[in-house]
Amino acid sequence: MPTVEVKNLKNENVGELELKDEIFGAPLNESLIYYAVNNYLTNQRQGTVKTKTRGNTSGSGKKLWKQKGTGRARIASLRSPLWKGGGNVHGPQPRDWSSKMPTKMKRGALKSALSERLREGNLVVVEQLDLGDHKTKNFAAITKALGCENKTLIVETTPGKNLVLSSRNLPGVTLATNVNVNIYDVLYHDKIVFTKEAISVLQDKLSK
Numbered sequence: 001m002p003t004v005e006v007k008n009l010k011n012e013n014v015g016e017l018e019l020k021d022e023i024f025g026a027p028l029n030e031s032l033i034y035y036a037v038n039n040y041l042t043n044q045r046q047g048t049v050k051t052k053t054r055g056n057t058s059g060s061g062k063k064l065w066k067q068k069g070t071g072r073a074r075i076a077s078l079r080s081p082l083w084k085g086g087g088n089v090h091g092p093q094p095r096d097w098s099s100k101m102p103t104k105m106k107r108g109a110l111k112s113a114l115s116e117r118l119r120e121g122n123l124v125v126v127e128q129l130d131l132g133d134h135k136t137k138n139f140a141a142i143t144k145a146l147g148c149e150n151k152t153l154i155v156e157t158t159p160g161k162n163l164v165l166s167s168r169n170l171p172g173v174t175l176a177t178n179v180n181v182n183i184y185d186v187l188y189h190d191k192i193v194f195t196k197e198a199i200s201v202l203q204d205k206l207s208k
Contacts, residue, residue: 001025002118006196007126011145014127017196023206024118026111036109036183039101051091054079059086106183107206113186124148124193129156134165143173146193153189155181155198178202 002024006015019025059078067074075082081089117123124146131139143152151172156163159175167175174185178198186192194202 002115004118004123004125007124007146009126009129009142009145011147017125017199019118019199020203020207023111023203024115026108026115028116029108029112032105032109033113033183033187036101036106037187039099039106040182040184043098045097047095047097049092050094051088053089053091054081054087057085057087109183110181110186111206113183114192117186117192122191124191125196125199126193127196129154129163129195130160131162131166134162136166136169139163139166140170143170143193146191148191148193150191151189152191152193153181153185155192155194155202157195157198157201179205 001021002019003016004019004024005013006017008014054077057079061077061079064075064078065072078086080086114123126146131142143149152174154163154167154173154175155178156175157178159177164175167173172189174189176185178194178201181202
């Protein structure tokens with residue numbers, strides 16, 4: 001059963017926490033992680049891009065000149081794609097990009113990624129994140145003490161106001177609740193900081 005040291009905000013060891021082997025001892029499954037990341041990014045697409053066809057552009061539909069006898073090429077409408085300001089041909093239209101992925105596969109990919117982060121030594125557990133103020137400078141000092149100066153994901157069950165305010169302007173830091181942890185954030189950030197409570201709640205969620 002894997003274990004992880006529990007730190008305080010000064011990076012001092014205050015104990016150990018046993019983690020569930022089924023969640024933090026999972027083997028690395030690169031193909032499943034790749035599929036889960038692609039699924040997540042695909043579902044972020046809004047699909048609202050749209051170009052105007054000849055039926056959407058403004059302008060008269062009147063035939064500009066007669067079909068024959070002028071010596072010019074035949075033309076039907078000013079809104080034809082052949083004309084400047086006319087409609088677009090085969091342009092993108094609104095569509096739904098979302099795709100479904102089985103819940104067991106999503107959880108399996110997340111377990112695999114979290115386990116690998118633990119094996120790399122990039123998963124940090126702190127006793128709590130109760131801050132005395134909302135100054136970004138003070139929170140930056142805490143992340144520096146924990147060795148999380150680059151891209152860092154902070155996971156808390158119910159983030160306090162001071163934590164939200166102090167972390168939102170810090171470059172590279174993302175604050176999430178344990179119910180919103182996703183595979184992309186786990187892979188994108190260099191370090192993941194859990195509170196002791198948050199990692200316990202996450203384990204319960206992934207065990208279902």
